[in-house]
Amino acid sequence: MAKSTPKTGRLVDCRSDRAFIPAPLPPEIDWTSSLLRCLSEADRLVGRLAGEGRSLPNPHLLIRPFVRREAVLSSRIEGTQATLGELLAAEAGAAVERSPDDLREVANYVVALEHGINRLAKLPLSLRLVRELHAKLMKGVRGDVAMPGQFRRTLNWIGPAGCTLADATYVPPPPDRLIGCLGTWEQFLHDRSLPPLVQAAVAHYQFEAIHPFLDGNGRVGRLLITLFLVERGVLPAPLLYLSAFFEATRQEYYDRLNAVRTHAAWGSWIGYFLNGVARMSEDALGRAARINGLLAQWRQAVAGTASEAPARLIDLLAENPFWTTSKAAERLAVAFTTAQRAIAKLVNLHILAPTSQAKRGRVFCARAILDVLEEPARLRPADQ
Numbered sequence: 387m388a389k390s391t392p393k394t395g396r397l398v399d400c401r402s403d404r405a406f407i408p409a410p411l412p413p414e415i416d417w418t419s420s421l422l423r424c425l426s427e428a429d430r431l432v433g434r435l436a437g438e439g440r441s442l443p444n445p446h447l448l449i450r451p452f453v454r455r456e457a458v459l460s461s462r463i464e465g466t467q468a469t470l471g472e473l474l475a476a477e478a479g480a481a482v483e484r485s486p487d488d489l490r491e492v493a494n495y496v497v498a499l500e501h502g503i504n505r506l507a508k509l510p511l512s513l514r515l516v517r518e519l520h521a522k523l524m525k526g527v528r529g530d531v532a533m534p535g536q537f538r539r540t541l542n543w544i545g546p547a548g549c550t551l552a553d554a555t556y557v558p559p560p561p562d563r564l565i566g567c568l569g570t571w572e573q574f575l576h577d578r579s580l581p582p583l584v585q586a587a588v589a590h591y592q593f594e595a596i597h598p599f600l601d602g603n604g605r606v607g608r609l610l611i612t613l614f615l616v617e618r619g620v621l622p623a624p625l626l627y628l629s630a631f632f633e634a635t636r637q638e639y640y641d642r643l644n645a646v647r648t649h650a651a652w653g654s655w656i657g658y659f660l661n662g663v664a665r666m667s668e669d670a671l672g673r674a675a676r677i678n679g680l681l682a683q684w685r686q687a688v689a690g691t692a693s694e695a696p697a698r699l700i701d702l703l704a705e706n707p708f709w710t711t712s713k714a715a716e717r718l719a720v721a722f723t724t725a726q727r728a729i730a731k732l733v734n735l736h737i738l739a740p741t742s743q744a745k746r747g748r749v750f751c752a753r754a755i756l757d758v759l760e761e762p763a764r765l766r767p768a769d770q
Contacts, residue, residue, distance in 0.1 A: 405541070537564060
């Protein structure tokens with residue numbers, strides 16, 4: 387097990403091994419010129435994303451698929467294999483071959499994030515809200531045996547699959563120290579001594595070091611990043627997600643977290659985190675612009691159509707590229723035959739295409755939008 391440094395915490399006796407107790411926050415940070423440049427770039431790009439988010443004609447429509455993309459990527463880090471297309475198709479009523487358990491895990495992430503955003507109107511980020519998020523996330527899935535909504539009351543550890551405590555690479559605080567660690571972490575959430583993006587990076591490290599649940603710590607920790615930025619007013623809505631960055635740089639993510647504990651490498655962790663904020667802000671801006679460009683092009687194509695239904699249906703494609711005739715009729719509040727004609731119009735314009743040859747309950751997809759959403763994130767180093 388890697389050693390710790392007094393600057394970041396201490397080891398305590400714990401059964402046959404030694405558990406790590408992270409030091410209270412905030413930490414000492416060496417504000418190098420490189421770190422300041424990373425912060426400046428991240429602030430600039432996330433500010434631009436916030437501005438674009440406020441100016442979008444229907445931001446709530448674009449937020450929905452972005453939330454689901456984050457759910458898929460965050461769950462993928464934990465081993466779930468469901469794709470964004472499968473999740474969106476299943477929500478539209480299509481039959482998909484993916485395991486229902488995988489789809490449920492991803493769907494739970496969506497529920498947890500939306501619950502958190504709604505709760506922020508009445509409840510600040512707190513241990514209470516963290517427990518609520520965990521309960522939503524773990525309801526009815528493989529983690530259901532891991533005490534949904536409750537902090538662990540037993541020791542847990544991190545290491546290769548099936549490893550014992552003696553072989554663990556990391557042992558977080560034991561149960562009798564857990565609440566104390568969480569209490570100081572909660573206090574830090576309301577600290578105002580650091581720039582918000584830096585505070586989000588530091589808080590994320592500390593949460594993962596505490597590892598308060600038997601399962602789901604990574605997903606809850608990633609949820610909290612988005613919620614923190616919304617609560618602090620950095621973003622007007624949940625438009626920025628880092629799971630794509632963490633998933634694409636997974637080993638570096640783990641290495642940077644571990645280096646904080648072993649070498650007090652706060653600067654390298656914060657720089658990495660800020661680079662993720664910058665890259666994912668660029669990514670979100672690019673995807674939103676491309677989707678809005680497609681929608682504008684398609685609206686122009688149906689301009690002058692006698693019925694408003696085709697244009698209104700195009701707006702819904704930003705929310706989900708998959709639709710059935712019955713669901714479209716329900717959302718548009720029109721007759722089934724009106725929705726049928728609207729879909730036929732978009733099929734003729736090659737905007738929609740059927741996903742199968744079945745006649746009844748056929749699902750149609752705007753493949754161009756799905757391609758934008760499913761495209762892997764394009765990353766570049768912070769110094770390029």
